[in-house]
Amino acid sequence: RKEVEQDPGPFNVPEGATVAFNCTYSNSASQSFFWYRQDCRKEPKLLMSVYSSGNEDGRFTAQLNRASQYISLLIRDSKLSDSATYLCVVNFANSGYALNFGKGTSLLVTP
């Protein structure tokens, strides 16, 4: 079983739409959670950390449910520039500082 699982998509949405991505992780001892964004043929960049109480950064909202081992990312009022692959990332407590990446969810925002 993959340790971090995401729906690969692609998600095709019109500008202005709200879109949600989900992610599940297998290691209940996980400590840290992130969403990274990766543009085509570019390196991953941190979008936002995910806090236990949930957190918001502008149009982006991240939620964490430790009991269900589930993380979500909500993007409101989608922009064309949001088109990218969104990577769910988890730091497992028993793997030191290495990050465990999902395969990513592809988003295409169309005019």
Add this chain to the structure above:
Amino acid sequence: GAGVSQSPSNKVTEKGKDVELRCDPISGHTALYWYRQSLGQGLEFLIYFQGNSAPDKSGLPSDRFSAERTGGSVSTLTIQRTQQEDSAVYLCASSLPQPPTGGLPTDTQYFGPGTRLTVL
């Protein structure tokens, strides 16, 4: 300031040859990581360096892979006797050291642009 840099950006080699990939972390970052990303796959952890501590090599896929970090800064990932399945983008990341505590996130890892390795 300057980000993580990697060289070369692209490397094409023949099966069986050795390759060296270089990473220059952000100045002041004592933690350095190597990952690889194969086509259609998620990033896979390879190795982690933190200061003068022994590296965490738990992600290296075989003994053909090795890495070193000289002077606590620049790191070199070496792949010996390359195979076609080694073809991937090799990404380096660096961060300030911060042990994970409770529900707080670890310090952000900043990635370099990667080296795209193609083994023919």
